[in-house]
Amino acid sequence: MKILFFAGALRADSCNKKFVREAMRLVETKGGYQAEFADLKDYPMPPYDGDIEAASGVPETTMKLGEKIRAADALIVSTPEYNGSIPGVLKNVIDWLSREKSVSLTGKPLLLLAASPGALGGVRSLWHTRVPFEVLGVHVFPGMMGLPNAYNAFDEKLHLKEEKTAQQLQKLLDQFLSHIAPKA
Amino acid sequence: MKILFFAGALRADSCNKKFVREAMRLVETKGGYQAEFADLKDYPMPPYDGDIEAASGVPETTMKLGEKIRAADALIVSTPEYNGSIPGVLKNVIDWLSREKSVSLTGKPLLLLAASPGALGGVRSLWHTRVPFEVLGVHVFPGMMGLPNAYNAFDEKLHLKEEKTAQQLQKLLDQFLSHIAPKA
Amino acid sequence: MKILFFAGALRADSCNKKFVREAMRLVETKGGYQAEFADLKDYPMPPYDGDIEAASGVPETTMKLGEKIRAADALIVSTPEYNGSIPGVLKNVIDWLSREKSVSLTGKPLLLLAASPGALGGVRSLWHTRVPFEVLGVHVFPGMMGLPNAYNAFDEKLHLKEEKTAQQLQKLLDQFLSHIAPKA
Amino acid sequence: MKILFFAGALRADSCNKKFVREAMRLVETKGGYQAEFADLKDYPMPPYDGDIEAASGVPETTMKLGEKIRAADALIVSTPEYNGSIPGVLKNVIDWLSREKSVSLTGKPLLLLAASPGALGGVRSLWHTRVPFEVLGVHVFPGMMGLPNAYNAFDEKLHLKEEKTAQQLQKLLDQFLSHIAPKA
Numbered sequence: 001m002k003i004l005f006f007a008g009a010l011r012a013d014s015c016n017k018k019f020v021r022e023a024m025r026l027v028e029t030k031g032g033y034q035a036e037f038a039d040l041k042d043y044p045m046p047p048y049d050g051d052i053e054a055a056s057g058v059p060e061t062t063m064k065l066g067e068k069i070r071a072a073d074a075l076i077v078s079t080p081e082y083n084g085s086i087p088g089v090l091k092n093v094i095d096w097l098s099r100e101k102s103v104s105l106t107g108k109p110l111l112l113l114a115a116s117p118g119a120l121g122g123v124r125s126l127w128h129t130r131v132p133f134e135v136l137g138v139h140v141f142p143g144m145m146g147l148p149n150a151y152n153a154f155d156e157k158l159h160l161k162e163e164k165t166a167q168q169l170q171k172l173l174d175q176f177l178s179h180i181a182p183k184a
Numbered sequence: 185m186k187i188l189f190f191a192g193a194l195r196a197d198s199c200n201k202k203f204v205r206e207a208m209r210l211v212e213t214k215g216g217y218q219a220e221f222a223d224l225k226d227y228p229m230p231p232y233d234g235d236i237e238a239a240s241g242v243p244e245t246t247m248k249l250g251e252k253i254r255a256a257d258a259l260i261v262s263t264p265e266y267n268g269s270i271p272g273v274l275k276n277v278i279d280w281l282s283r284e285k286s287v288s289l290t291g292k293p294l295l296l297l298a299a300s301p302g303a304l305g306g307v308r309s310l311w312h313t314r315v316p317f318e319v320l321g322v323h324v325f326p327g328m329m330g331l332p333n334a335y336n337a338f339d340e341k342l343h344l345k346e347e348k349t350a351q352q353l354q355k356l357l358d359q360f361l362s363h364i365a366p367k368a
Numbered sequence: 369m370k371i372l373f374f375a376g377a378l379r380a381d382s383c384n385k386k387f388v389r390e391a392m393r394l395v396e397t398k399g400g401y402q403a404e405f406a407d408l409k410d411y412p413m414p415p416y417d418g419d420i421e422a423a424s425g426v427p428e429t430t431m432k433l434g435e436k437i438r439a440a441d442a443l444i445v446s447t448p449e450y451n452g453s454i455p456g457v458l459k460n461v462i463d464w465l466s467r468e469k470s471v472s473l474t475g476k477p478l479l480l481l482a483a484s485p486g487a488l489g490g491v492r493s494l495w496h497t498r499v500p501f502e503v504l505g506v507h508v509f510p511g512m513m514g515l516p517n518a519y520n521a522f523d524e525k526l527h528l529k530e531e532k533t534a535q536q537l538q539k540l541l542d543q544f545l546s547h548i549a550p551k552a
Numbered sequence: 553m554k555i556l557f558f559a560g561a562l563r564a565d566s567c568n569k570k571f572v573r574e575a576m577r578l579v580e581t582k583g584g585y586q587a588e589f590a591d592l593k594d595y596p597m598p599p600y601d602g603d604i605e606a607a608s609g610v611p612e613t614t615m616k617l618g619e620k621i622r623a624a625d626a627l628i629v630s631t632p633e634y635n636g637s638i639p640g641v642l643k644n645v646i647d648w649l650s651r652e653k654s655v656s657l658t659g660k661p662l663l664l665l666a667a668s669p670g671a672l673g674g675v676r677s678l679w680h681t682r683v684p685f686e687v688l689g690v691h692v693f694p695g696m697m698g699l700p701n702a703y704n705a706f707d708e709k710l711h712l713k714e715e716k717t718a719q720q721l722q723k724l725l726d727q728f729l730s731h732i733a734p735k736a
Contacts, residue, residue, distance in 0.1 A: 011234035047231065047273040048266070050195035082232070084319035084679075085312070086269070088276025089231040095266045095273075119700075120672055124679065127636075128269070128312065130502075131495065134510040135268035142502040148671075268495075303516075304488055311452075311492065314686075315679065318694040326686040332487075379602035415599065415641040416634070418563035450600070452687035453680070454637070456644025457599040463634045463641075496637070496680065503636035 001181075003027060004072035006038040008079035008090030008129070015150035018158050019115040020078035025159070026170055027076075027177070038068055040093060047088075048095045062096040069097070069104035074180050075138075076173075078113040081125030086132070094132045106137035111176040113169075114146045115153070121146025141176050145169060185365075187211060188256035190222040192263035192274030192313070199334035202342050203299040204262035209343070210354055211260075211361070222252055224277060231272075232279045246280040253281070253288035258364050259322075260357075262297040265309030270316070278316045290321035295360040297353075298330045299337070305330025325360050329353060369549075371395060372440035374406040376447035376458030376497070383518035386526050387483040388446035393527070394538055395444075395545070406436055408461060415456075416463045430464040437465070437472035442548050443506075444541075446481040449493030454500070462500045474505035479544040481537075482514045483521070489514025509544050513537060553733075555579060556624035558590040560631035560642030560681070567702035570710050571667040572630035577711070578722055579628075579729070590620055592645060599640075600647045614648040621649070621656035626732050627690075628725075630665040633677030638684070646684045658689035663728040665721075666698045667705070673698025693728050697721060 005024045007016035017039070024035045043061040046052060052059075069075065080087050097105055110133055114122030123146045130140045145168060147153055153160060160166040189208045191200035201223070208219045227245040230236060236243075253259065264271050281289055294317055298306030307330045314324045329352060331337055337344055344350040373392045375384035385407070392403045411429040414420060420427075437443065448455050465473055478501055482490030491514045498508045513536060515521055521528060528534040557576045559568035569591070576587045595613040598604060604611075621627065632639050649657055662685055666674030675698045682692045697720060699705055705712055712718040 009234075010231065014234070041233075045231070047194065047229070047276055048271065049225075049273070050193075050198070082275075082279045083282050083316035085315050086275065087232065088272050088274070088279045089233070090272070091266075091270065091275050092231055092272025095271060098267050120675055123672055123675060124315075127499065127676065128315065131269050131308075131312065132267035134498075137510050139507070139510060142505045142507060304491055307488055307491060308495065311683065318682075321694050323691070323694060326689050326691060377602075378599065382602070409601075413599070415562065415597070415644055416639065417593075417641070418561075418566070420562075450643075450647045451650050451684035453683050454643065455600065456640050456642070456647045457601070458640070459634075459638065459643050460599055460640025463639060466635050492683075496683065499637050499676075499680065500635035 001032070001073045002034045002036065002071060003074045003076060004036050004038060004068055005076045006040060008040070008077065008087050010041050010089060012041070014080070015115040015117070015153070016078040016080050018154050019113055019147055019150065020076060022158065022160055023076055023078070023113060023169060023173060026173055036068070038065065040089070043093070045093060045096050047092055053099060058096060058099050063100065065093070066097055066100050066104040069108065072108065075108055075110045076113065077110060078115055079122065079125050079129045081114060081116050081122035084124045085128040086125055090129065091132060094136070098136055103136055105133065107139070109139045109141065109180045111141045111172070112144045115150035116146065116148060117151045119148050121148035141179065143172050143175055145172050185216070185257045186218045186220065186255060187258045187260060188220050188222060188252055189260045190224060192224070192261065192271050194225050194273060196225070198264070199299040199301070199337070200262040200264050202338050203297055203331055203334065204260060205342065206344055207260055207262070207297060207353060207357060210357055214361070220252070222249065224273070229277060229280050231276055237283060242280060242283050247284065249277070250281055250284050250288040253292065256292065259292055259294045260297065261294060262299055263306065263309050263313045265298060265300050265306035268308045269312040270309055274313065275316060278320070282320055287320055289317065291323070293323045293325065293364045295325045295356070296328045298328070299334035300330065300332060301335045303332050305332035325363065327356050327359055329356050369400070369441045370402045370404065370439060371442050371444060372404050372406060372436055373444045374408060376408070376445065376455050378409050378457060380409070382448070383483040383485070383521070384446040384448050386522050387481055387515055387518065388444060389526065390528055391444055391446070391481060391537060391541060394541055404436070406433065408457070411461070413461060413464050415460055421467060426464060426467050431468065433461070434465055434468050434472040437476065440476065443476055443478045444481065445478060446483055447490065447493050447497045449482060449484050449490035452492045453496040454493055458497065459500060462504070466504055471504055473501065475507070477507045477509065477548045479509045479540070480512045483518035484514065484516060485519045487516050489516035509547065511540050511543055513540050553584070553625045554586045554588065554623060555626045555628060556588050556590060556620055557628045558592060560592070560629065560639050562593050562641060566632070567667040567669070567705070568630040568632050570706050571665055571699055571702065572628060573710065574712055575628055575630070575665060575721060575725060578725055582729070588620070590617065592641070597645060597648050599644055605651060610648060610651050615652065617645070618649055618652050618656040621660065624660065627660055627662045628665065629662060630667055631674065631677050631681045633666060633668050633674035636676045637680040638677055642681065643684060646688070650688055655688055657685065659691070661691045661693065661732045663693045663724070664696045666696070667702035668698065668700060669703045671700050673700035693731065695724050695727055697724050
């Protein structure tokens with residue numbers, strides 16, 4: 001079973017990249033999964049513009065990311081919270097992905113995570129980010145996890161510092177993976 | 185009283201640009217308002233990236249749009265609906281605007297419109313688009329208007345074809361303007 | 369496979385009861401499913417009050433409905449839209465159900481429908497109604513269907529008048545049932 | 553200027569009643585306002601049922617609460633979070649209020665608060681609770697405040713224990729009151 005991991009942020013030092021990579025490490029430790037990380041910085045897309053689309057079609061980067069998604073059995077995504085909701089940069093990627101004739105996201109199981117420097121752990125973004133995915137037919141897992149105070153959450157190895165937090169993530173991953181297993 | 189109009193879309197032929205320009209025409213016809221249209225295509229911004237911000241600050245286009253907003257007493261914005269929610273391109277503009285030290289949007293009254301080729305008139309986008317504005321302290325007017333079947337809604341002069349629809353927009357504009365007038 | 373059908377309304381002549389019963393008829397016609405309708409009017413519950421709960425526990429009607437849900441492999445629910453969101457009456461039932469020690473809803477697959485006399489078919493309610501179910505661990509199917517102009521949608525046999533609408537419902541039911549089948 | 557305060561909960565010992573009463577105390581301390589508290593327990597309403605409405609109209613308790621609202625220049629409401637969203641009991645009150653011929657809520661300025669025993673302070677409820685009010689034409693103030701760990705937030709006088717929290721509430725009240733003052 002192939003799982004694709006990515007974060008809804010571009011910054012190299014993004015705490016959402018750290019969080020989703022930590023989830024990837026825990027999944028790899030379980031064994032039996034083929035895990036891959038996609039960095040959205042490697043798939044640059046302009047803000048969606050129908051005139052660009054009419055002139056030159058869906059960007060090649062969109063199609064490449066679409067292929068990765070198509071090849072995956074499940075997705076695990078960590079999203080920042082910008083202004084109480086989904087980051088424009090992540091929504092823009094979804095908007096472009098939705099323009100492919102056959103939408104790669106449709107029907108995929110997705111586990112949503114969020115990391116945020118604030119106390120609320122990106123909870124408002126989690127609930128907003130579900131919507132465009134669900135509109136595209138993604139099966140977003142009902143359980144989610146927001147990581148608060150994310151700038152202080154990782155040690156020098158980029159592992160989660162707090163045992164309790166790591167266990168919470170592990171448990172959620174276990175639930176998600178055992179839910180999707182029968183379909184693999 | 186100065187009112188700034190813009191659409192959350194880039195495409196030159198965007199039905200949201202048409203809709204917000206029609207709102208502008210109706211406001212200008214009332215008289216007593218200084219109306220200005222901003223085309224987001226003239227304010228190109230890359231997808232938000234904390235590394236870009238750290239290297240070169242908020243884009244100049246963001247600051248220019250911020251100045252326009254700061255100078256306005258009220259905003260009227262028409263937003264497309266992409267995948268059941270706010271377009272990434274509009275959210276990205278809001279995300280960049282929120283990075284200015286003094287956020288131009290804060291405290292502004294805003295009337296939200298939406299136009300969509302579908303039957304629902306972008307209603308899901310309207311409700312999602314409120315949120316980041318409200319998080320930034322914008323007073324989003326409770327009344328909103330979604331224009332369904334927007335590809336067939338305008339005549340060759342780019343006026344709304346249907347009398348009833350034009351009246352609905354006129355009434356909403358009157359309510360919004362009379363609500364904000366005492367503060368002007 | 370057992371499927372429980374109910375509507376988020378009390379009124380005897382509710383168009384949501386009609387819509388969910390029509391869904392039930394189509395499912396029964398397919399064959400191979402054990403379909404049951406629950407009328408919320410038969411499960412009266414007071415507005416949630418922690419003092420009532422402390423004095424006399426979760427109402428017996430809640431526990432009876434909880435048993436029905438527990439016994440079902442999947443749920444199909446049609447929800448009205450009151451004031452742009454989930455009806456208080458339906459949310460109140462969910463709130464009481466959530467107070468059982470073992471929450472019957474958790475882990476169940478759910479297909480959400482909505483019927484509304486308006487033009488938008490209850491789409492705002494659909495998206496709000498997902499949330500409390502998902503918070504409780506329900507797997508709400510990403511596809512949903514809102515029925516607009518619902519007071520004129522049914523013939524004297526209480527079947528959907530329009531062929532196209534009936535086909536839309538049939539297709540959604542087929543998708544939902546084939547999605548959950550592997551887990552049955 | 554008259555301000556009506558209420559909580560979206562029935563329980564006598566509700567932390568939302570405490571929170572909104574603390575807001576009321578701070579407003580009264582400012583002076584110049586006529587503050588009144590309404591306890592929803594004094595306005596019992598059955599879950600909304602169109603058959604009840606057809607048989608006996610809107611409940612008298614709804615009309616009495618509607619009168620209180622109509623007489624107020626502004627509302628301050630504290631809402632619990634049940635299952636990640638608006639409590640059914642509060643939504644039901646709004647649903648009944650919306651059935652009066654002239655809806656008392658329309659056009660009123662409203663400040664929303666929330667108190668919750670959890671770490672997130674009811675933030676998901678705050679954003680869901682805005683919607684039905686806004687659909688009814690209420691001007692919900694963009695600033696809101698969620699009080700986390702609310703079971704430990706009050707001292708024996710039922711004042712907020714933490715100075716910082718009290719200041720946050722005071723500041724928000726000042727902003728809200730100075731925003732609505734020009735219209736009084």
